[in-house]
Amino acid sequence: MLRKIALWVFALSGTALAGGAAAQAYAPDRPIEFLVHTGPGGGSDVFARGAAAVLEKNKLVPQRIQITNKTGGGGLVAMSFLSEKAGQPEPVAFFTSVWYVNPLIRKEGKVTMNELTPIARLILEASVLTVRADSPFKNVKDFIEAARKNPGKLKQAGGSISGRDNNMRLLMQKATGTQWQFISFPGGGERIAALLGGHADTYVMEPSEALEHIRAGKIRVIAAVMDKRLAAFPDVPTLKEQGLNVPEIPQPRGVVGPPNMPANAKAYWEAVMAKMVKTPEWREFLKKDLLEDAFLTGPALQDFTKSFSQQMREILKEGGVAVVR
Amino acid sequence: MDVIANLMQGFAVALAPANLLWCFVGVFFGTIVGILPGLGPSATVALLLPLTFSMPPTSALIMLCGIYYGAKYGGSTTSILLNVPGESASVVTCFDGYQMAKNGRGGAALGIAAISSFVAGTFGVVALMLIAPPIASFALAFGPPEYFGLMMFGLAMVALLAGRSMVKALIALLVGLWLAQSGIDLFTDTSRFTFGRMELLDGVDFIVVAVGVFALGEVLQNIERRDAGQVLPVPKGMRNLMPTLQDLKDCRFAFLNGSVVGFLVGVLPGAGSTIASFISYGIEKAVSRHPEKFGTGVPEGVAAPEGANNAETGGALVPLLTLGIPGSGTTAVLLAALILWGFRPGPLLIAENPALFWGLVASMYVGNVLLLVMNLPLVPLFAQILRLPAYVLFPLIFGIAMVGVYSASDSVFDMWLLAFFGLLGYAMAKLDYPPAPFILGFVLGDPMERALRQSLMMSGGELTVLVSRPLSATLLAFACIILLIPLLTRLNALRLKAIEQAE
Amino acid sequence: MTADGPGPSFMPVGVGVALIALAGWQVISTLLSPRAAAHVPPRPSPSLIEEAGTRRSVNRALSAWLAFAVAVALVKPLGLLLAFALLTFFLVVAMYRQRALKGVAVAVLSALAFHLVFVTALGLKLPRGPLGF
Numbered sequence: 001m002l003r004k005i006a007l008w009v010f011a012l013s014g015t016a017l018a019g020g021a022a023a024q025a026y027a028p029d030r031p032i033e034f035l036v037h038t039g040p041g042g043g044s045d046v047f048a049r050g051a052a053a054v055l056e057k058n059k060l061v062p063q064r065i066q067i068t069n070k071t072g073g074g075g076l077v078a079m080s081f082l083s084e085k086a087g088q089p090e091p092v093a094f095f096t097s098v099w100y101v102n103p104l105i106r107k108e109g110k111v112t113m114n115e116l117t118p119i120a121r122l123i124l125e126a127s128v129l130t131v132r133a134d135s136p137f138k139n140v141k142d143f144i145e146a147a148r149k150n151p152g153k154l155k156q157a158g159g160s161i162s163g164r165d166n167n168m169r170l171l172m173q174k175a176t177g178t179q180w181q182f183i184s185f186p187g188g189g190e191r192i193a194a195l196l197g198g199h200a201d202t203y204v205m206e207p208s209e210a211l212e213h214i215r216a217g218k219i220r221v222i223a224a225v226m227d228k229r230l231a232a233f234p235d236v237p238t239l240k241e242q243g244l245n246v247p248e249i250p251q252p253r254g255v256v257g258p259p260n261m262p263a264n265a266k267a268y269w270e271a272v273m274a275k276m277v278k279t280p281e282w283r284e285f286l287k288k289d290l291l292e293d294a295f296l297t298g299p300a301l302q303d304f305t306k307s308f309s310q311q312m313r314e315i316l317k318e319g320g321v322a323v324v325r
Numbered sequence: 326m327d328v329i330a331n332l333m334q335g336f337a338v339a340l341a342p343a344n345l346l347w348c349f350v351g352v353f354f355g356t357i358v359g360i361l362p363g364l365g366p367s368a369t370v371a372l373l374l375p376l377t378f379s380m381p382p383t384s385a386l387i388m389l390c391g392i393y394y395g396a397k398y399g400g401s402t403t404s405i406l407l408n409v410p411g412e413s414a415s416v417v418t419c420f421d422g423y424q425m426a427k428n429g430r431g432g433a434a435l436g437i438a439a440i441s442s443f444v445a446g447t448f449g450v451v452a453l454m455l456i457a458p459p460i461a462s463f464a465l466a467f468g469p470p471e472y473f474g475l476m477m478f479g480l481a482m483v484a485l486l487a488g489r490s491m492v493k494a495l496i497a498l499l500v501g502l503w504l505a506q507s508g509i510d511l512f513t514d515t516s517r518f519t520f521g522r523m524e525l526l527d528g529v530d531f532i533v534v535a536v537g538v539f540a541l542g543e544v545l546q547n548i549e550r551r552d553a554g555q556v557l558p559v560p561k562g563m564r565n566l567m568p569t570l571q572d573l574k575d576c577r578f579a580f581l582n583g584s585v586v587g588f589l590v591g592v593l594p595g596a597g598s599t600i601a602s603f604i605s606y607g608i609e610k611a612v613s614r615h616p617e618k619f620g621t622g623v624p625e626g627v628a629a630p631e632g633a634n635n636a637e638t639g640g641a642l643v644p645l646l647t648l649g650i651p652g653s654g655t656t657a658v659l660l661a662a663l664i665l666w667g668f669r670p671g672p673l674l675i676a677e678n679p680a681l682f683w684g685l686v687a688s689m690y691v692g693n694v695l696l697l698v699m700n701l702p703l704v705p706l707f708a709q710i711l712r713l714p715a716y717v718l719f720p721l722i723f724g725i726a727m728v729g730v731y732s733a734s735d736s737v738f739d740m741w742l743l744a745f746f747g748l749l750g751y752a753m754a755k756l757d758y759p760p761a762p763f764i765l766g767f768v769l770g771d772p773m774e775r776a777l778r779q780s781l782m783m784s785g786g787e788l789t790v791l792v793s794r795p796l797s798a799t800l801l802a803f804a805c806i807i808l809l810i811p812l813l814t815r816l817n818a819l820r821l822k823a824i825e826q827a828e
Numbered sequence: 829m830t831a832d833g834p835g836p837s838f839m840p841v842g843v844g845v846a847l848i849a850l851a852g853w854q855v856i857s858t859l860l861s862p863r864a865a866a867h868v869p870p871r872p873s874p875s876l877i878e879e880a881g882t883r884r885s886v887n888r889a890l891s892a893w894l895a896f897a898v899a900v901a902l903v904k905p906l907g908l909l910l911a912f913a914l915l916t917f918f919l920v921v922a923m924y925r926q927r928a929l930k931g932v933a934v935a936v937l938s939a940l941a942f943h944l945v946f947v948t949a950l951g952l953k954l955p956r957g958p959l960g961f
Contacts, residue, residue, distance in 0.1 A: 747893060
């Protein structure tokens with residue numbers, strides 16, 4: 001009798017141990033789903049595909065990766081979709097600053113970054129302040145002077161007023177006591193067209209957008225919006241160097257998981273991402289698209305999540321955008 | 326001439342057996358995608374993008390572009406036969422195309438659509454090839470006031486789409502305008518008419534509205550009539566299976582109209598093929614000798630919008646290839662594809678990659694020919710769909726609508742919206758409110774408002790900016806002329822009546 | 829009108845006012861000249877039978893619409909194809925007055941065709957019901 005009991009205890013504990021051991025390590029056993037909030041061809045989509053290519057090339061993941069596009073609501077649909085998978089180890093989503101900003105200003109949003117599980121911050125995307133090549137502004141000082149002489153006459157093309165480019169404009173206006181107009185266009189294509197066509201005097205764009213037009217001699221970069229000069233534009237001084245004491249708001253990009261993501265899944269992806277950012281293909285990818293490596297995980301990432309949300313909240317309030325969370 | 330030499334080299338690339346195959350694959354897929362509502366070329370191009378990484382980039386671009394302009398061919402098929410717009414630009418083809426099918430001339434309508442698409446598509450490629458750089462500068466000169474002028478010109482078309490009651494047409498237009506405002510306001514980031522629903526943050530999807538009002542509205546009307554037999558007379562005899570020479574003669578101007586309007590509107594970033602089709606249709610009706618017949622099934626009413634939406638693909642490629650600026654959803658995906666393949670789209674793309682550009686141009690000629698050859702013989706085959714009895718066909722339409730809408734947005738909420746718009750379409754038909762102005766308002770409402778507010782932001786609140794620039798003033802003048810046409814026609818009719826009575 | 833142009837309520841208010849005005853005009857003109865306002869949409873081709881435009885036929889169309897709405901409600905619990913098949917059956921039998929066997933045949937064949945074309949061939953992900961499709 002005792003032997004039978006002992007046998008049972010042995011068997012049960014063995015199963016428990018084995019089960020526990022199985023629960024320790026996580027590895028994807030189905031095709032991996034990467035979630036992005038833009039349509040195909042959009043910024044997040046291209047970035048996610050780039051990351052997937054690097055991961056697959058270096059065989060850092062055992063399954064193939066597919067990209068799921070959940071567009072809508074400026075990221076809110078994707079965030080909502082992710083939050084519905086609470087407690088599950090997938091999908092892994094790619095966030096940008098709109099994931100931080102939009103839940104703050106839209107009451108239709110249902111979840112914020114604080115409730116999701118940030119896994120890693122991968123890059124910080126700088127931006128550059130540009131003007132047409134044939135315009136009289138050679139640097140930021142020229143532009144500010146012109147704005148001072150003609151208040152409200154100069155025009156900046158950009159996205160919505162809660163976007164990064166308008167935030168920069170508001171900060172710059174406040175720091176210099178000047179004022180110029182902001183015109184919203186729905187897409188990058190139309191914004192560049194407005195700048196090139198003379199309907200706007202300046203545009204804050206991504207460095208990768210700017211490269212080709214600079215090469216063709218159509219536009220000029222007058223400032224780098226980052227805390228240090230950009231490798232691709234070593235001759236372009238930053239805003240701070242040109243005397244404008246405004247905080248830079250680089251765009252963070254990284255990966256985030258569903259709320260209450262299992263700890264082993266989170267650890268798995270943290271490790272995979274840490275390996276990815278060390279590969280030469282990743283470095284090549286960053287270099288090509290002029291992105292700054294800004295790998296961050298763990299408690300430092302949590303601090304960043306909190307502080308970035310707060311920073312955005314303050315900037316939005318100052319800009320007169322209604323904050324609901 | 327340089328162009329000829331380049332083109333010859335381009336054909337050498339395009340006619341290479343592998344590229345020919347990829348071109349065929351692209352246009353074939355494109356046609357299928359066009360036929361199914363909800364599955365659009367931009368989604369399909371994105372879907373096939375990963376496959377292209379193992380292909381040489383020129384072949385990949387040939388295939389993806391094939392999907393793009395192939396979809397425009399396919400979209401007309403369901404519009405004509407079932408009143409289901411397969412692609413947003415095909416909604417205008419529904420107006421006369423479906424009526425032609427109802428009159429037993431469905432085959433002729435399909436044939437006209439294919440021929441017009443071929444003529445205009447080829448025109449678009451020729452224009453792309455010859456005048457891309459100067460046209461690109463023209464496009465850049467189009468600022469917000471000019472866009473406003475263009476949109477008002479488009480909205481003025483309501484005067485031509487009105488039918489019997491102008492008041493009802495205006496009401497329909499205004500409801501469309503109101504619906505267009507649903508969603509996030511770009512400028513102030515506030516939500517309008519979202520009723521707290523996240524799904525409405527981007528506004529109402531065009532496919533939901535178009536399929537609901539046109540397709541479901543028609544189904545409900547048919548159920549009301551309950552004609553259980555064949556819903557539409559099957560075209561018999563070559564006269565009705567294919568366009569006649571008379572049809573082709575009637576459409577001479579429409580071919581030109583569609584080509585030019587489609588290409589020019591396509592060049593403007595942000596102005597899409599739906600706008601091009603509406604404007605082309607309106608111009609055709611305005612210059613026609615029998616405008617009152619539009620809407621009852623005239624071939625020009627099919628040729629003009631079909632041509633416009635095909636020429637638009639050539640136009641949309643202009644800013645993409647000459648400036649690296651995407652003008653529409655599909656060209657945005659193509660831009661991303663070019664970047665992923667290692668190209669640097671921008672003003673120097675053509676100069677640095679002549680084989681890519683000329684190979685693409687040559688293959689677009691080939692593609693258009695392939696599509697014509699593929700589509701024309703299929704016309705009698707497609708027309709046989711009309712043999713299906715109503716009780717099979719119309720539930721199928723319900724189903725296609727459901728699948729199409731769901732596949733476009735992954736949400737059951739959109740299916741509820743579809744049901745709502747189906748009811749609206751039925752009500753509009755019963756109460757004699759024309760659906761064309763409604764769709765017109767819905768399509769143009771957003772771009773028009775945006776252009777107006779951008780213009781006012783540019784000028785600091787001065788309204789005069791809209792008329793002080795030559796291009797926008799001209800467009801607004803055209804808009805006024807269009808609006809006055811019905812008034813002038815009526816005055817002329819009264820005058821003639823007075824003369825008669827005096828005699 | 830500020831330097832930033834008209835605000836987000838400019839268009840809604842403008843369109844709303846115009847709509848109310850036009851709707852009012854329409855109401856008034858209908859009341860004043862009921863004869864002219866009795867626009868009946870042109871009868872479709874004369875080969876069609878029966879009573880279009882009567883209360884009974886309109887009710888029929890409305891019930892078909894209701895059936896569609898019910899089908900939409902059933903998409904999540906039953907899966908799209910099953911909901912569609914049920915809708916088809918209802919339409920064929922109740923609306924078009926065909927025999928029940930025909931209804932089943934059309935419903936099953938249509939749903940099957942949809943499955944083959946959309947799910948198998950095109951790989952679309954349609955909502956699945958308890959029966960797995």
